[in-house]
Amino acid sequence: MSRSERGAQAPADAGGDALGSEAFVEVPRPNMSAVAGALRWKGLTFVVGQGSWYAALLVLAILLPPSAFGIIAIGTAVMAATALLINAGTAGAIIATPQVGAAYVRGALIRTTTVGLALTGLAVLLAAPVVNTFAKGSDPDVLRVMMVTIVFAAVTIVPQALLQKTLRFKLLAVTVIAGALIASAAAIAAALLGAGVWALVIRLVVNQLVIMILVWVYALPLLPRGAGRERVRPARGQATWFLVIATVSFCTLTLDNMIVGYLTDVTQLGLYALAFSLGFAPLRQISWHVGAVLFPSIAATTDPASVERRTLKALRLMTLMLLPVLPPAIALAPAVIPAVLGGEWTGMVIPFQILLGVGIGQGLINVIGETLSARRVEVRGRIEVVWATGVLMGVAVGTALIGIEGAALGHLVAFCGFTTAYLWFGTPVIGLSPGRVLRAIRGVAGCVAAQAVATGLLVVAAGTAGGGPMLAGFVAAAGGLVVLIALLWVSQRDLIGELGKFVAAADPRRRAASAVPASAAGD
Numbered sequence: 106m107s108r109s110e111r112g113a114q115a116p117a118d119a120g121g122d123a124l125g126s127e128a129f130v131e132v133p134r135p136n137m138s139a140v141a142g143a144l145r146w147k148g149l150t151f152v153v154g155q156g157s158w159y160a161a162l163l164v165l166a167i168l169l170p171p172s173a174f175g176i177i178a179i180g181t182a183v184m185a186a187t188a189l190l191i192n193a194g195t196a197g198a199i200i201a202t203p204q205v206g207a208a209y210v211r212g213a214l215i216r217t218t219t220v221g222l223a224l225t226g227l228a229v230l231l232a233a234p235v236v237n238t239f240a241k242g243s244d245p246d247v248l249r250v251m252m253v254t255i256v257f258a259a260v261t262i263v264p265q266a267l268l269q270k271t272l273r274f275k276l277l278a279v280t281v282i283a284g285a286l287i288a289s290a291a292a293i294a295a296a297l298l299g300a301g302v303w304a305l306v307i308r309l310v311v312n313q314l315v316i317m318i319l320v321w322v323y324a325l326p327l328l329p330r331g332a333g334r335e336r337v338r339p340a341r342g343q344a345t346w347f348l349v350i351a352t353v354s355f356c357t358l359t360l361d362n363m364i365v366g367y368l369t370d371v372t373q374l375g376l377y378a379l380a381f382s383l384g385f386a387p388l389r390q391i392s393w394h395v396g397a398v399l400f401p402s403i404a405a406t407t408d409p410a411s412v413e414r415r416t417l418k419a420l421r422l423m424t425l426m427l428l429p430v431l432p433p434a435i436a437l438a439p440a441v442i443p444a445v446l447g448g449e450w451t452g453m454v455i456p457f458q459i460l461l462g463v464g465i466g467q468g469l470i471n472v473i474g475e476t477l478s479a480r481r482v483e484v485r486g487r488i489e490v491v492w493a494t495g496v497l498m499g500v501a502v503g504t505a506l507i508g509i510e511g512a513a514l515g516h517l518v519a520f521c522g523f524t525t526a527y528l529w530f531g532t533p534v535i536g537l538s539p540g541r542v543l544r545a546i547r548g549v550a551g552c553v554a555a556q557a558v559a560t561g562l563l564v565v566a567a568g569t570a571g572g573g574p575m576l577a578g579f580v581a582a583a584g585g586l587v588v589l590i591a592l593l594w595v596s597q598r599d600l601i602g603e604l605g606k607f608v609a610a611a612d613p614r615r616r617a618a619s620a621v622p623a624s625a626a627g628d
Contacts, residue, residue: 221259264324384460
């Protein structure tokens with residue numbers, strides 16, 4: 106009998122007909138095949154769903170001025186703040202708790218929907234003063250229409266958490282991909298027809314609407330049914346710490362837009378917002394998706410050795426996926442951004458280069474953070490509260506001194522302290538050490554360091570030879586990648602082989618052919 110099956114029977118065994126009538130969410134036992142399959146679907150979500158989302162973002166940046174992105178950045182900040190209050194740690198608590206019954210799910214759904222409706226009305230009423238403070242000269246009606254997404258997101262929280270808890274990542278992938286494709290097509294069509302900033306509004310509203318509909322369609326069969334009042338439910342303190350972490354995420358990844366908007370103007374805010382969106386894509390669109398799989402799988406794992414192995418394996422693979430992107434992106438940004446988006450976007454080049462480095466670093470640290478969330482969420486919460494304070498202070502001081510470049514540097518300085526805290530105070534809690542973590546990634550990091558040196562030397566050489574910035578950037582990026590591939594092949598064949606095994610485990614045809622029972626599969 107699996108752990109989830111024993112948990113489902115526990116209330117009935119504990120006594121009482123009322124408890125016996127209560128149904129609990131069934132959670133599959135995680136194993137390498139299940140986790141790899143989930144990551145496979147997360148990879149497809151990134152390539153197709155988020156790929157089309159960011160491609161459409163670049164197309165819209167070509168069609169629309171930076172000021173249009175400024176008001177959208179403020180609207181997104183308001184939406185994130187309301188989502189934080191609505192969720193209040195509900196989703197994290199549902200995922201992390203072994204047993205969640207029908208009564209708790211119903212209560213959570215009623216609570217999130219009610220709060221969502223109330224906050225939507227409040228956001229609509231406050232739209233004008235918010236715009237006048239943080240995006241001067243913009244249309245408050247843009248913000249008002251955007252607020253409808255608050256309700257859509259509110260009613261999606263609980264069913265989406267159930268899909269994550271039960272590792273239904275194929276269904277989640279379908280919802281994200283469908284939402285991104287449909288919304289992106291609608292937004293580009295609207296922009297071509299002259300809708301202006303409203304094209305960006307259409308993109309957000311349509312995306313959230315499609316996700317809401319599909320999540321409910323897929324999650325309905327998973328909703329636990331029963332009239333009893335279960336004794337086992339998420340601990341109040343646990344939900345509180347998930348709320349703390351969500352608050353930190355809002356402050357560090359969204360509130361900085363409001364600081365920049367207050368201290369500069371809507372055009373500078375637009376430049377910073379797009380630089381931030383692209384720079385933090387590795388964290389938001391890769392690491393967070395991997396973490397969405399890692400978190401529930403570790404939460405359902407009782408063996409400490411398995412937790413350590415999965416964390417280090419995920420960290421090594423994340424390093425291989427993210428870190429090599431940094432040198433070529435930095436080399437290409439000065440020429441590619443103005444050429445593709447137009448000269449009016451040149452001001453985002455330096456902030457993008459800095460923020461991309463921070464975003465990739467955050468993506469790596471997030472692997473450790475997800476393990477902490479599943480094992481000792483309060484430790485992660487305390488570390489990130491200090492980090493959030495540093496980010497907001499750094500962004501405010503940096504923006505006041507040198508503008509949006511200073512805001513990016515504020516993120517960088519805070520990240521250095523954040524990483525140190527995670528290594529020294531976070532890793533021991535999950536059975537690791539700073540030394541083990543650094544040894545796990547040093548091979549790939551060394552190869553990327555050599556790639557960065559080669560890329561920099563080739564940029565200088567190509568520029569000295571008379572090549573333009575575009576040619577120099579592409580030559581340097583290509584040369585650096587050749588160096589990287591050669592070094593990885595020589596020194597990291599074990600990691601490449603590990604990646605191959607992981608991909609093979611994610612192949613549903615191979616899983617079916619092997620017919621390995623879930624209980625027999627390894628980590």
